[in-house]
Amino acid sequence: MITLEMILLTKIMIERARRNEIKNVVINALVHANVPYLPVDVKKICKSYEFIRLIPFSVQMKHRGMSYEEILAQCQTKDACADYYALKDKYIIYYNDIDKVAFINSNRYRWSIAHELGHILLNHHKISDKMRIFRFNLSNEEYNHFEAEADYFAQLLLVPHAALLGFKISTSNQLQIMCKISSPASRRRYYEFIEWKSHLNAKDQYDKRVFSYYSYYIFKRKCKNCDAGIVQRYGKYCPICGFKNTLEWGDGDKMKYPLLETHENGKLTKCPICGEKSAFYNNNLLNSWDYNNAESPDAFMNIPDDIDEELPFN
Ligand SMILES: [Zn+2]
Numbered sequence: 001m002i003t004l005e006m007i008l009l010t011k012i013m014i015e016r017a018r019r020n021e022i023k024n025v026v027i028n029a030l031v032h033a034n035v036p037y038l039p040v041d042v043k044k045i046c047k048s049y050e051f052i053r054l055i056p057f058s059v060q061m062k063h064r065g066m067s068y069e070e071i072l073a074q075c076q077t078k079d080a081c082a083d084y085y086a087l088k089d090k091y092i093i094y095y096n097d098i099d100k101v102a103f104i105n106s107n108r109y110r111w112s113i114a115h116e117l118g119h120i121l122l123n124h125h126k127i128s129d130k131m132r133i134f135r136f137n138l139s140n141e142e143y144n145h146f147e148a149e150a151d152y153f154a155q156l157l158l159v160p161h162a163a164l165l166g167f168k169i170s171t172s173n174q175l176q177i178m179c180k181i182s183s184p185a186s187r188r189r190y191y192e193f194i195e196w197k198s199h200l201n202a203k204d205q206y207d208k209r210v211f212s213y214y215s216y217y218i219f220k221r222k223c224k225n226c227d228a229g230i231v232q233r234y235g236k237y238c239p240i241c242g243f244k245n246t247l248e249w250g251d252g253d254k255m256k257y258p259l260l261e262t263h264e265n266g267k268l269t270k271c272p273i274c275g276e277k278s279a280f281y282n283n284n285l286l287n288s289w290d291y292n293n294a295e296s297p298d299a300f301m302n303i304p305d306d307i308d309e310e311l312p313f314n
Pocket residue numbers: 115119133146147150
Protein backbone atom coordinates (compact mmCIF):
# COMPACT_ATOMS: atom_id res chain seq x y z
CA MET A 1 0.00 0.00 0.00
CA ILE A 2 1.38 3.38 -0.97
CA THR A 3 0.29 5.99 1.50
CA LEU A 4 0.44 9.75 1.45
CA GLU A 5 3.18 9.54 4.05
CA MET A 6 5.24 7.48 1.67
CA ILE A 7 4.81 10.03 -1.09
CA LEU A 8 5.98 12.77 1.23
CA LEU A 9 8.79 10.50 2.32
CA THR A 10 9.72 10.01 -1.32
CA LYS A 11 10.11 13.73 -1.79
CA ILE A 12 12.06 14.16 1.39
CA MET A 13 14.31 11.19 0.96
CA ILE A 14 15.52 11.37 -2.61
CA GLU A 15 17.97 14.16 -3.21
CA ARG A 16 17.84 16.21 -6.35
CA ALA A 17 21.00 14.73 -7.85
CA ARG A 18 19.67 11.24 -7.29
CA ARG A 19 16.28 12.17 -8.72
CA ASN A 20 18.06 13.29 -11.87
CA GLU A 21 19.93 10.00 -12.03
CA ILE A 22 16.64 8.11 -11.74
CA LYS A 23 15.15 10.28 -14.48
CA ASN A 24 18.02 9.28 -16.72
CA VAL A 25 17.39 5.62 -15.98
CA VAL A 26 13.73 6.13 -16.92
CA ILE A 27 14.60 7.82 -20.22
CA ASN A 28 17.11 5.09 -21.04
CA ALA A 29 14.49 2.42 -20.37
CA LEU A 30 11.97 4.18 -22.63
CA VAL A 31 14.49 4.57 -25.41
CA HIS A 32 15.67 0.99 -24.99
CA ALA A 33 12.14 -0.42 -25.30
CA ASN A 34 10.98 2.08 -27.94
CA VAL A 35 7.34 2.21 -26.86
CA PRO A 36 6.48 5.90 -27.32
CA TYR A 37 2.79 5.84 -26.54
CA LEU A 38 0.40 5.80 -23.59
CA PRO A 39 -0.53 3.92 -21.54
CA VAL A 40 3.11 3.00 -21.08
CA ASP A 41 3.66 -0.64 -22.05
CA VAL A 42 5.46 -1.65 -18.88
CA LYS A 43 5.52 -5.33 -19.80
CA LYS A 44 7.16 -4.58 -23.13
CA ILE A 45 9.75 -2.44 -21.37
CA CYS A 46 10.61 -5.36 -19.06
CA LYS A 47 10.74 -7.77 -21.98
CA SER A 48 13.07 -5.49 -23.91
CA TYR A 49 15.82 -6.58 -21.50
CA GLU A 50 17.10 -10.11 -22.04
CA PHE A 51 18.16 -10.28 -18.39
CA ILE A 52 14.59 -9.81 -17.13
CA ARG A 53 11.81 -12.41 -17.18
CA LEU A 54 8.26 -11.50 -16.33
CA ILE A 55 6.25 -14.36 -14.86
CA PRO A 56 2.61 -14.11 -13.77
CA PHE A 57 1.67 -16.01 -10.61
CA SER A 58 -0.64 -18.29 -12.64
CA VAL A 59 2.22 -19.47 -14.84
CA GLN A 60 4.56 -20.08 -11.92
CA MET A 61 1.83 -21.96 -10.04
CA LYS A 62 1.15 -24.22 -13.01
CA HIS A 63 4.84 -24.72 -13.70
CA ARG A 64 5.69 -25.59 -10.09
CA GLY A 65 2.38 -27.18 -9.12
CA MET A 66 1.91 -24.54 -6.42
CA SER A 67 -1.24 -23.26 -4.79
CA TYR A 68 -2.02 -19.55 -4.56
CA GLU A 69 -1.15 -19.64 -0.85
CA GLU A 70 2.19 -21.23 -1.65
CA ILE A 71 3.16 -18.61 -4.19
CA LEU A 72 2.16 -15.84 -1.79
CA ALA A 73 4.43 -17.46 0.79
CA GLN A 74 7.24 -17.69 -1.76
CA CYS A 75 6.88 -14.07 -2.87
CA GLN A 76 6.14 -12.77 0.64
CA THR A 77 3.69 -10.34 -0.90
CA LYS A 78 0.40 -10.29 -2.79
CA ASP A 79 1.72 -7.68 -5.20
CA ALA A 80 4.87 -8.57 -7.08
CA CYS A 81 8.48 -9.35 -6.34
CA ALA A 82 11.72 -9.37 -8.28
CA ASP A 83 14.37 -11.99 -7.61
CA TYR A 84 17.97 -11.61 -8.67
CA TYR A 85 19.92 -14.69 -9.70
CA ALA A 86 23.47 -13.46 -9.34
CA LEU A 87 25.16 -16.48 -10.93
CA LYS A 88 23.28 -15.94 -14.16
CA ASP A 89 23.00 -12.18 -13.66
CA LYS A 90 19.30 -12.42 -14.43
CA TYR A 91 16.10 -11.23 -12.78
CA ILE A 92 12.62 -12.67 -12.57
CA ILE A 93 9.63 -10.48 -11.76
CA TYR A 94 6.65 -12.42 -10.43
CA TYR A 95 3.34 -10.57 -10.41
CA ASN A 96 -0.18 -11.31 -9.23
CA ASP A 97 -2.58 -12.18 -12.05
CA ILE A 98 -4.71 -14.44 -9.83
CA ASP A 99 -6.50 -11.85 -7.73
CA LYS A 100 -8.07 -10.17 -10.74
CA VAL A 101 -10.11 -7.64 -8.81
CA ALA A 102 -7.34 -6.34 -6.59
CA PHE A 103 -4.46 -6.41 -9.05
CA ILE A 104 -5.43 -6.87 -12.70
CA ASN A 105 -8.76 -5.06 -13.14
CA SER A 106 -7.58 -2.24 -10.91
CA ASN A 107 -4.36 -1.95 -12.98
CA ARG A 108 -2.38 -2.11 -9.80
CA TYR A 109 -0.21 -4.84 -11.34
CA ARG A 110 1.19 -2.24 -13.74
CA TRP A 111 2.45 -0.13 -10.87
CA SER A 112 3.84 -3.25 -9.15
CA ILE A 113 5.76 -4.29 -12.25
CA ALA A 114 7.09 -0.77 -12.81
CA HIS A 115 8.16 -0.63 -9.15
CA GLU A 116 10.06 -3.94 -9.43
CA LEU A 117 11.61 -2.81 -12.71
CA GLY A 118 12.79 0.25 -10.80
CA HIS A 119 14.56 -1.91 -8.22
CA ILE A 120 16.25 -3.81 -11.04
CA LEU A 121 17.36 -0.90 -13.22
CA LEU A 122 18.50 1.07 -10.17
CA ASN A 123 20.63 -1.92 -9.21
CA HIS A 124 19.15 -2.23 -5.73
CA HIS A 125 19.76 -5.98 -5.59
CA LYS A 126 23.40 -5.59 -6.54
CA ILE A 127 24.00 -2.62 -4.24
CA SER A 128 22.55 -4.46 -1.25
CA ASP A 129 23.91 -7.83 -2.35
CA LYS A 130 20.46 -9.36 -1.89
CA MET A 131 18.44 -11.75 -3.97
CA ARG A 132 15.28 -9.83 -3.13
CA ILE A 133 14.50 -6.35 -1.85
CA PHE A 134 12.56 -7.26 1.23
CA ARG A 135 11.76 -5.40 4.41
CA PHE A 136 13.19 -8.03 6.71
CA ASN A 137 16.55 -8.55 5.08
CA LEU A 138 17.55 -4.90 4.93
CA SER A 139 17.91 -2.13 7.46
CA ASN A 140 14.86 0.09 7.78
CA GLU A 141 16.77 2.98 6.34
CA GLU A 142 18.02 1.05 3.32
CA TYR A 143 14.64 -0.56 2.69
CA ASN A 144 12.73 2.71 2.87
CA HIS A 145 15.28 4.36 0.63
CA PHE A 146 15.02 1.62 -2.02
CA GLU A 147 11.24 1.67 -1.81
CA ALA A 148 11.10 5.41 -2.30
CA GLU A 149 13.42 5.19 -5.29
CA ALA A 150 11.45 2.35 -6.90
CA ASP A 151 8.19 4.26 -6.40
CA TYR A 152 9.71 7.38 -7.87
CA PHE A 153 10.86 5.36 -10.88
CA ALA A 154 7.37 3.85 -11.30
CA GLN A 155 5.71 7.22 -11.07
CA LEU A 156 8.02 8.80 -13.66
CA LEU A 157 7.60 5.83 -15.98
CA LEU A 158 3.82 5.41 -15.81
CA VAL A 159 2.78 9.04 -15.44
CA PRO A 160 4.95 11.02 -17.87
CA HIS A 161 3.90 14.58 -17.09
CA ALA A 162 5.33 16.19 -20.21
CA ALA A 163 3.44 13.73 -22.42
CA LEU A 164 0.19 14.31 -20.53
CA LEU A 165 0.57 18.02 -21.10
CA GLY A 166 -0.29 17.44 -24.75
CA PHE A 167 -3.82 16.46 -23.74
CA LYS A 168 -6.66 18.20 -22.02
CA ILE A 169 -6.53 16.48 -18.70
CA SER A 170 -8.74 18.10 -16.13
CA THR A 171 -9.73 15.20 -13.90
CA SER A 172 -7.96 12.34 -12.18
CA ASN A 173 -10.23 10.01 -14.12
CA GLN A 174 -8.76 11.17 -17.41
CA LEU A 175 -5.26 10.69 -16.05
CA GLN A 176 -6.29 7.24 -14.90
CA ILE A 177 -7.44 6.29 -18.42
CA MET A 178 -4.36 7.67 -20.13
CA CYS A 179 -1.88 6.11 -17.72
CA LYS A 180 -3.86 2.97 -16.92
CA ILE A 181 -3.16 3.10 -13.21
CA SER A 182 -5.42 2.38 -10.26
CA SER A 183 -8.06 4.80 -9.16
CA PRO A 184 -6.41 5.69 -5.81
CA ALA A 185 -3.06 6.10 -7.54
CA SER A 186 -4.57 8.32 -10.20
CA ARG A 187 -5.96 10.73 -7.59
CA ARG A 188 -2.53 11.16 -6.02
CA ARG A 189 -0.78 11.39 -9.38
CA TYR A 190 -3.29 13.93 -10.60
CA TYR A 191 -2.40 16.27 -7.72
CA GLU A 192 1.26 15.82 -8.52
CA PHE A 193 0.59 16.54 -12.18
CA ILE A 194 -1.24 19.77 -11.28
CA GLU A 195 1.56 20.70 -8.92
CA TRP A 196 4.15 20.03 -11.63
CA LYS A 197 2.17 22.12 -14.14
CA SER A 198 1.99 25.01 -11.70
CA HIS A 199 5.71 25.54 -11.99
CA LEU A 200 6.43 24.28 -15.40
CA ASN A 201 10.00 24.84 -16.48
CA ALA A 202 10.36 24.81 -20.24
CA LYS A 203 14.12 24.41 -19.89
CA ASP A 204 13.92 21.22 -17.90
CA GLN A 205 15.97 18.67 -19.81
CA TYR A 206 14.03 15.67 -18.58
CA ASP A 207 10.65 17.17 -19.48
CA LYS A 208 11.97 18.09 -22.90
CA ARG A 209 13.20 14.59 -23.53
CA VAL A 210 9.94 13.03 -22.38
CA PHE A 211 7.93 15.41 -24.54
CA SER A 212 10.13 14.71 -27.52
CA TYR A 213 9.87 10.96 -26.97
CA TYR A 214 6.07 11.09 -27.03
CA SER A 215 5.63 13.87 -29.57
CA TYR A 216 4.60 11.62 -32.44
CA TYR A 217 1.92 10.13 -30.21
CA ILE A 218 0.76 13.56 -29.10
CA PHE A 219 0.48 15.02 -32.59
CA LYS A 220 -0.96 12.14 -34.56
CA ARG A 221 -4.24 13.05 -36.24
CA LYS A 222 -6.89 11.29 -38.27
CA CYS A 223 -9.05 13.11 -40.79
CA LYS A 224 -12.75 12.40 -40.32
CA ASN A 225 -13.39 13.33 -43.94
CA CYS A 226 -10.73 11.55 -45.99
CA ASP A 227 -9.42 9.09 -43.38
CA ALA A 228 -5.84 10.29 -43.81
CA GLY A 229 -3.46 9.63 -40.96
CA ILE A 230 -1.07 12.49 -40.41
CA VAL A 231 1.21 14.02 -37.83
CA GLN A 232 0.27 17.62 -37.42
CA ARG A 233 0.89 20.17 -34.78
CA TYR A 234 -0.69 23.30 -36.16
CA GLY A 235 -3.59 24.16 -38.38
CA LYS A 236 -7.24 23.28 -38.70
CA TYR A 237 -7.00 22.03 -42.27
CA CYS A 238 -6.46 18.49 -43.38
CA PRO A 239 -3.41 18.64 -45.68
CA ILE A 240 -4.78 15.76 -47.76
CA CYS A 241 -8.38 16.81 -48.55
CA GLY A 242 -8.21 20.45 -47.49
CA PHE A 243 -11.29 20.21 -45.26
CA LYS A 244 -11.42 22.34 -42.16
CA ASN A 245 -11.89 21.05 -38.61
CA THR A 246 -11.90 17.40 -39.65
CA LEU A 247 -8.76 16.39 -37.78
CA GLU A 248 -9.14 14.33 -34.64
CA TRP A 249 -6.47 13.10 -32.32
CA GLY A 250 -5.24 9.55 -32.71
CA ASP A 251 -5.25 6.99 -35.48
CA GLY A 252 -8.98 6.37 -35.60
CA ASP A 253 -8.96 4.16 -32.56
CA LYS A 254 -10.90 6.66 -30.47
CA MET A 255 -12.61 4.04 -28.40
CA LYS A 256 -9.52 3.71 -26.29
CA TYR A 257 -9.69 7.26 -25.02
CA PRO A 258 -13.26 8.44 -25.39
CA LEU A 259 -12.76 11.18 -22.84
CA LEU A 260 -9.71 12.76 -24.30
CA GLU A 261 -9.13 15.62 -26.59
CA THR A 262 -5.90 17.33 -27.40
CA HIS A 263 -5.53 21.02 -27.02
CA GLU A 264 -6.82 22.79 -30.08
CA ASN A 265 -4.50 22.19 -33.02
CA GLY A 266 -2.01 20.63 -30.66
CA LYS A 267 -1.19 24.10 -29.39
CA LEU A 268 -0.87 24.96 -25.76
CA THR A 269 -1.26 28.67 -26.02
CA LYS A 270 -2.76 29.06 -22.59
CA CYS A 271 -1.93 27.49 -19.31
CA PRO A 272 -4.78 25.06 -18.61
CA ILE A 273 -4.66 26.02 -14.95
CA CYS A 274 -4.39 29.76 -14.74
CA GLY A 275 -5.28 30.82 -18.27
CA GLU A 276 -1.97 32.64 -18.64
CA LYS A 277 -0.09 32.26 -21.88
CA SER A 278 1.70 28.97 -21.59
CA ALA A 279 5.33 29.20 -20.63
CA PHE A 280 5.65 25.78 -22.11
CA TYR A 281 4.66 26.99 -25.55
CA ASN A 282 6.37 30.34 -25.38
CA ASN A 283 9.65 28.87 -24.39
CA ASN A 284 9.56 26.59 -27.38
CA LEU A 285 9.51 23.36 -25.52
CA LEU A 286 7.05 22.29 -28.18
CA ASN A 287 9.68 22.98 -30.79
CA SER A 288 11.99 20.42 -29.31
CA TRP A 289 10.49 17.78 -31.54
CA ASP A 290 12.66 17.14 -34.53
CA TYR A 291 10.23 16.62 -37.39
CA ASN A 292 12.93 15.49 -39.79
CA ASN A 293 14.14 12.76 -37.52
CA ALA A 294 10.73 11.67 -36.30
CA GLU A 295 9.94 8.17 -37.39
CA SER A 296 7.28 8.14 -40.04
CA PRO A 297 5.29 4.92 -40.26
CA ASP A 298 3.69 4.15 -43.61
CA ALA A 299 0.24 5.61 -43.14
CA PHE A 300 1.55 8.83 -41.70
CA MET A 301 3.32 11.80 -43.16
CA ASN A 302 5.06 14.70 -41.58
CA ILE A 303 4.13 18.14 -42.62
CA PRO A 304 6.16 21.25 -42.00
CA ASP A 305 5.72 23.39 -38.96
CA ASP A 306 4.90 26.57 -40.78
CA ILE A 307 1.90 25.37 -42.75
CA ASP A 308 -0.41 28.24 -43.69
CA GLU A 309 -3.25 27.89 -41.27
CA GLU A 310 -5.84 29.79 -43.27
CA LEU A 311 -5.39 28.68 -46.83
CA PRO A 312 -3.34 25.55 -47.11
CA PHE A 313 -3.89 24.81 -50.77
CA ASN A 314 -5.43 27.71 -52.63
ZN1 LIG B 1 9.94 -2.57 -3.48
